[in-house]
Amino acid sequence: MKILGLNEKDSRFLLIVIFLTLATPVLLQPFPEGSGMAQFNAGYPDLMQRFAIFGIFAIGFNILFGLTGYLSFGHAAFLGIGSYAVVWMYKLLDYNVIWGLPLAVVVSGIVALGIGFISLRRSGIYFSILTLAFAQMMFVISYSDLFGRFVGTTITNGETGLQVYGNDPQVLLGATEPSSPHFFGIVMRENFWTPQFGDWQFTFNNGYYFCAVIAILAFYLSLRIFRSPFGLMLRAIKTNQNRLNYTGVHSRPYTLAAFVISGMYAGLAGGLLAAMDPLAGAERMQWTESGTVVLMTILGGAGTLMGPVLGAGFIKYFENIFSKINDNVLHQWFAWMPDGLEDAIVWVLHFFVGKGWHLTLGVLFMLVVIFLPGGLVEGGTRIWRFIRGTDRKEKTADATHQPEHVAYVAEKEEF
Amino acid sequence: MSIIHPTRRRLLQTGAVAGAGLAMPMVFTGAASAYTNEPTGGTVTLGFNVPQTGPYAEEGADELRAYLLAVEHLNGEGDGGAMNTFSSKALKGNGILGKKVAYVTGDTQTKSDAARASAKSMIEKDGAIMITGGSSSGVAVAVQGLCQEAGVIFMAGLTHSNDTTGKDKKANGFRHFFNAYMSGAALAPVLNNAYGSDRKAYHLTADYTWGWTQQASIQAATEGIGWQTVNNVLTPLASTDFSSYIAPVLNSGADVLVLNHYGGNMVNSLTQAVQFGLRDKMVNGKQFEIVVPLYSELMAKGAGKNIEGVFGSTNWSWKLQDEGTKAFVKSFGTKYGFPPSNAAQTVYAQTLLYADAAERAGTFNPCGIVEALEGFEFDGLGNGPTLYRAADHQCFKDVLVMQGKKDAENEYDALEIVEVTPRAQVEYAPDHPMFAGGDLGQCNPGA
Amino acid sequence: MDAILLQILNGLDKGSAYALIALGLTLIFGTLGVVNFAHGAIFMIGAFCAVGLSQILNISFETIDPTKLDFLGNPAKIKTAYVESWFGTEIGAAIIDWAVPLAILFSIPIMLFAGWAMERGLIKHFYKRPHADQILVTFGLAIVLQEIVKAFFGANPIPTPAPAMFQGSIDFGMLVGFPENAIIYPYWRLIYFLFSGVVIVAVFSFLRFTTFGMVVRAGMADRETVGILGINIDRRFTIMFGVAAAVAGLAGVMYTPINSPNYHMGMDFLVLSFVVVVVGGMGSLEGAVAAGFLLGILESFASMNVFKDIIPGIDQIIIYLVAIIILLTRPRGLMGRKGVMEE
């Protein structure tokens, strides 16, 4: 079966992704309410929305980093720009996200064009530092609302974050219109179905499905790009730019296009953040946030289709679920142990969970970079090969850090 | 190291904490219930949203300790603390409205985004009926806005910006902590007495919303006693080295330096100002002085000896001698072995106030709680008689002017109370220009 | 005029901190070809060596003083440092007072060891990997190190003052004929500046005048040739990593009285020091030092209201702005060599 101009393998892959995305509210809610494991449920709207949104962000980043190898440390800037664009549309027009989202994509695309045009004149770490410098600059400008101070009206509302106030113009606001973000009356924060089966409770949220549909489109687009001549050229840039140039290809427009596309993805993700939650905070532009999307991409597997999405989900899960395991919870878990042993185990573990989740993340990330350069996707592939007993010498010895080929297997079999 | 490390027995007593026995989250729809997350079981869940990572993690940890204490007291465990001295006697030590109090914790990371995400997860996943916490104004304003939209009550923790109950005030949000205007109003007379009315002030101000409002408040208050303001320099929030901002101060003709900084910024700028020897100098024939309008015990600790003799203000201090304070300090000190910070006290008080309001209103419905809290007069939680003003949901109570103590006996003894500024002196009209522009709106029960 | 001189002085001082960190960073890059994102964390660990030493010196025993009461009304416990009880109160207090300078001695072996352990344990395996991988693994290491420090020392800044005799400031302006208070300069910053100068000169002369240094410099220029000569360049590079760590660590130790150390001070400096290195030119020691001072001075000037009135917040963005301009006009930084980091 072939759909949407994809070959059979990719069509099947896309269908699986669509299914997984749409079934997320059920899949992420495996434990009954009230059970000790309920803590690990992740099927609540905010986190699911974040999975989808940061999935989009990471997919876009992967188009730049995974394909061309250009490591941008400033992508969070586009995230912020997207958010600001959407919130400004709320303030000026109304709460319908239809105005803001396209604007978010366009504006971040334009800014990416500017930053990319300058930064891509350099490569390697010079490129990384240039993007970092641009993004940091935009972060401080937003955090202290410097731009606003320059023009005499607030633009970013500083560290409090841009939000809608009662006295904003909102010229299109109708009398019966919802007073929170919506898409032609479909209110993002509302749930359209909250079924309960025994102790299992599921939440089907408008906002999540809105994000999910966009995420699927974004994924489909990236799949097309991966399979296109454009994608091939980008991968060629990563492996040997010199040869590519002597093959008659001008690499800069390609990298610039990749940079702009990934900037637009980031802008879209930022716009969606504001579409789910009508506040745009400056912190989302900080360089550590750019670092987070790098972590996501690497953790999942740079250059693979599914890897960045997995990485994004993984980190967001850590941030929201793992960080909530406090000492009390640990003591409950290990209450069956003898007192001394229990205390010892809890003492060790508490460095890694709850407020120590950064430490776990850091250790995990190092392990992935050292032992699994292809990220979780490569890990999955290795396990799959091991189970199937396929000859492991074939690819794993190859340290070239490029798992596109293995990706297929993982893409098919990961779930 | 400061890690909450209770023994197992105490834990088992605390009982239905975190994971277990949560109310079913009824997220935002509430077709069946009258308001968001109406508790249906035998427990009610509160969400404690404090910084656990990032630069304010220690403050968050202290707030968390106070929350745990409050939960114990509400559930009738421990010695009851300030519940015994609280003027309202609605709380009986059997939870809230007969329901046992459970809680969830979250990490704000001192970022508006992360704080909102964490609060949302508490509301959507854990069914929290009330969110409380925060140790910076940006976070408080962001989370307050979220709670207003979601239809739960927000009991702010440490937030000092005028905007929280000014430009950004919300019907579902309540602030017990004092604000920048009050700091100015309380400090000005003390500064007048100590340093005279003929002074020239030089402001260094952290370049973000809180810094701006505090600077404006202090400038207005000090100019009210006749001081001149020589200069106001905004410093980047990421600064760690303030030398280039401090060095020109002496030569500007100023004889007082006002540091509108908080947290790490304040520790560094104060340390460096002292290093520059500013306080050893005579300018205009007067001893040069430094003022830090907003103090926190933890930051005072971080600045070490540098705060000796420096004036500032706090919301509360464990050195107060009223009954409420003594009761709270006793149970906190017994449990943890050291005295609480003023951030801890404010969140403890907020938790009791919320519980009491629910008891008095007879419901967890946010609108009922708002009604019960608006205009509520109480005493016995520290700071003397206190009013939750209906017009902006700001608490009015005595404000403390503190001074860095010489020869502190230990790290908890860094500050001493110079004056307890009576409530009347720090009050202002709800439409005061520094607080104008906001709209409380209607209480939102979410359903 | 005095304002300008004042900011130049401040800039030199800021710059010396930047230069020291950037020097270590570029040393590692130049010798080993590794982009070390954990360098900020090394700086932070240096600072915590000082904190650690001062805490060790302050290890106390408790005695109960029945005449005093603590805040709960129980008899107060009085802490006395062992150092004070062993050496007598006065000498003991003096030793504690001098914790930071003492930490210099204390930290050198620790930092050398830390550098060696990092190189042998982790970095060694990344010589052949792409720069992106090096950035990533050291970034991960930086997170891990700072979280460990946080777990043990907490998130709050910890005051670590300079010895009493170095507190206060010198009126530098009066020495050169300006009125009183025009140009003041804290003693400790003066010491920091001189100390940085000594370290920088020491590193340069070490590389210039010792055989060891010459081999390393030759290796920086052309690794393979030196390898052919039968010199074990790898071992020397390991030592250089230790030296770089020690330089950053010393910068950290000496910085503690200026900034109360906290666990994230490394990350605060990391971005900045990378900008310094890149502006100076990757792999150029002279460039790193020059860029450090240049950016320090520019940043100081930008903090003057004269400039801030024209462009609000110029002091926040000046460094990035300068970095962008320099990288675009001088592709390899101020003194960078050709072909470095341009794969």
Place this chain on the structure above:
Amino acid sequence: MGILEVKDVSKRFGGLKALSDVNLSVEEGTVHAIIGPNGAGKSTLLNCFVGKLIPDTGSVMFEGHSLLGIKPHQINQLGVSRVFQTPEIFSELTVFENVMIACFAKRDGSFRLQPFKTVENETDIVEKAEQMLVDVSMIEKRDMHSASLSRGDKRRLEMAMCLAQDPKLLLLDEPTAGMARADTNNTIELLKDIQKQRGITMAIIEHDMHVVFSLADRITVLAQGTPIVEDVPEKIKGHPKVQEAYLGTAH
């Protein structure tokens, strides 16, 4: 008038005269070798052909276009393909993808944004790339990771990429440097075949005499930055000046 015309090219590096008054003409359809002892200026000359170095004086014209200072992709688009000393390929891609990239570059020029096309649906490219692999007899290695190829196969792949572009001129920079004898002979055969079948003009820079005399129609001998002799191989073999140049530097 040759396809590649080098006129009065001189280049100095500081005090060192690397090239002085080089004049050279590569005739269409011939294999022209440039030989010379180490340090004779061969690499400098090549760098002047590909825009990497700009000579102090003189001109390098390809079919009437100056090659001085232009970008690599522009040179290629003019019809000049380049083979490197060590085979430069896209080692992280498959053999087939390598060749396809060359085909795309030929068809679409230096830049064409087509993110919505699918590589495998571009039948003309796929067919052409397959044909190229057949031509260099590598079709059975089509889906291999090119990093895992032998040195000789990498060279074949590189040739296939160059041929896919139907170049008017092929620049070869010591194409057999560092190769084992068998690989060297293989490469010579490959180049001979190509020359026979397609008649592509080639300029070879080489110091291996065996390679040069097996392939070249014309040879220019460079010594100390100047061409000393230019002639057919048979005449070069015993030429006294050539012997002097080689022996002179040997002692």
